[in-house]
Amino acid sequence: MTLLILMALALSIGLGYITKINIGFFTIVFAYLIGCFGMGLKPAEVIELWPVKIFFIILSVTLFYNFALANGALEKLASHLLYKCRRFPQFLPLAIFLASTVIAGLGAGFYTVLAFMAPITLLLCKKTNMSMIIGGMAVNYGALAGANFMTSQSGIIFRSLMENVGINAQTSFSYSLGIFVVTLIIPVVVLGLYTFWNRNSNSIFIEDQKPEGFDLKQKKSLFLIVLMMSIVLIFPILHLLFPEAQTISFLNSKVDIAFIAIIFSLISLLMKLADEKKVIALVPWGTLIMICGVGMLIALGVKLGIITILSEWLANNVPIWLIPFLLCLISAIMSVFSSTLGVVAPTLFPIVPALALASGLNPLVLFICIIVGAQSSAISPFSSGGSLIMASAPADVDKSQLFNQLLFKAVPIGMTAALIALLILKFVM
Template sequence: MMSLLVVGAILLSIILGYKTRINIGLFAIAFAYLIGCFGLGLSPNDVIKMWPLKIFFIIFAVSLFYSFAIINGTLEKLAEQLMYRCRRVPHLMPYAIFLTTTFISALGAGYYTVLAFMAPITLLLCQRTGMSTVLGAMSVGYGALTGANFMASQSGIIFRSIMVNAGITENQAFINSISIFVSTAIIPLVVISIFVFFTGHRKSMSASTDQIEAPAPLNKEQRQTLWLTLIMMLLVLAAPIANLLFPDNGTVSFINSKMNIGLIASVFSVIALLMKLGDERKAIASVPWPTLIMICGVGMLISVAIKAGTIDALASWMGSSIPSVLVPVVIGVVAAFMSLFASTLGVVTPALFPIVPSLAQNLALDPMMLFICIVVGAQATAISPFSSGGSLILGACPNEETRAKLFPQLLFRAAPLGFAAALLFNLLITFVL
């Protein structure tokens, strides 16, 4: 009974958040308190301790450092430079948009931030070149998702943190995050290729992108910010990769054990401030506080669900009601439907990742495969106009006419195509690999 109550609270939080436009995390915190204290008999301190402090600190520290590249215009200028250099191959512009957005997002800006400044640029290119708006939307949306999934970027860091909280070792979580990044990079390239080469896209390109004006070069502060960002990413990735390559080396293991991306990002934030690469108040204001509240608030409610036995009950039900060979595919489909209306980072992965270890153990499945299926499924429908990503793309439309035309295309073409591609991919890794 209590498990059903917690599941209902999670669903109600999503529905109320969607209907009222109030942060889902705030509803989740309220339900965590009411169910935890008055349903499970926990003390208020016990409920407060369920706030995922480690995840909060890592996201805050990393976002703070990456915000310098946003507020001083480094990322936007870099995007314009990369797009300009791809202007002579207009029919391949969707790949240029996807790869550019992936690179910018991988530098740490995060999914929503990248969409905020890349979506308007992309839709403007669609007008100038005759490129399909739905193809442009898919290219920029999937590029932002793929780059954010990079191991040292926002989503990749969050995925690893949730996995570790669910009982996965740091090393294995890092390996899982590499697999998620590679998987979510393959699917968009396949989908974009189908659009480019099998839908008459090349004939619809009415003009070249030669008319794109050359952007101004990066200034001194922007070049310094870019170099600082690349150095931090290299530092963060070098230690775990070296540890995977040389697991028996004591020095490498010691250095890796002292590495924490949140603390490293904090040090680099101080360096950026000393170098005067951005204003401290603007940097702090640029931290994605709504995303932080949503992720941590839902995390509290998921912790209550674990206390109530909901996670174990859900894993047990899936293990007994669904043939084990179909579980990866089914969990991917569940993630896809959840993602139509809810955030992958804030709701889908915090809700589904915790059931993976017990599910994998009971059914003798590879946990990595389940993690991949969840993220692939969730991000397949992230371009739905009802999701936060799809909403941002619609908001970037230059006029109401374009917006009205793009809405059904995202809902009835982009989301179903992404879902079909994800389903085929999950079937492939389940039955072939």
């Protein structure tokens, strides 16, 4: 059964890639067939494996942030951030990274930011003579780093996955903060080195055209986003600073980002900040199906003890110092062909507590290894990030050349930077 579940997961990823059908549909079918006919579970027991908590959190948070997407507030924010860089064109890669990070950190999420920032970025590359590979890396890195923020889409998913394997909410918040910081520093260093190397180059040119100002609805949306982030972040931070304060501990235990997001969604609806149907349509239903579908299959593996078996094998057969690097490479290879949120994190996060216990390694380091590794190759044209960049390329761009540059230039750069970062992290933590 253990081998069958692993084969089903691998087959689901392969079929999803070949057929272009959401992987979640395949994993749900395999979960039903293996659970009911292989493990003797009742259909109702298999249905209960659907990760309701993760589903509700992603649904509620993305629903709220979609108001700022629907009324154009986030897109206009990106234009203003890029405009600020017009007098320093050599810093354009860092400006694109910053704009993508801020917008993704405000809750737009990785896929959404890439969907509307990648076309803008590649057009900027064409107009300003900037390398499309550097532009693609900048927007991809920014969307990933910003989405990893504790209250943004990826950060929330990471925290939920951690809590599903027994890590308490306060610790999961700290771990997700660590992931965000590391995935923010790596691209700043990589893009900073590129900027320094090309500091005397005059090849990049930015047009001096100021974007339009924010309208009233857009200002209200941005204000509500900042307010919600403040409410959600202030209590965990205060609890870290004052762990003995009972009032803060009580409030921290009751403040839930999913319910806060629903409240702010209702406020946004009452303020008529965007059309309700458009906001609901922007919910990433495909991502939800993929994450929850894979989660059902992984939950079957947990029932069989596959997580413990895999963790003990790694701890007993691989030198302890090599485990973080091996985990990073496994994540990177998986992410070349699949999604970090939909496949890599739901598959590998469950093994971390047992692996940390068996090897004595810090769980935070292992979580960071998984995400840093997965996101180092997320720009692959076979993965979601790279495919979106390929789809966003202008019509007159040589797609085959861009494909080769993404796969054989951007991915190796990302993986090398990830391994160097983990080597440094090993001496720090």
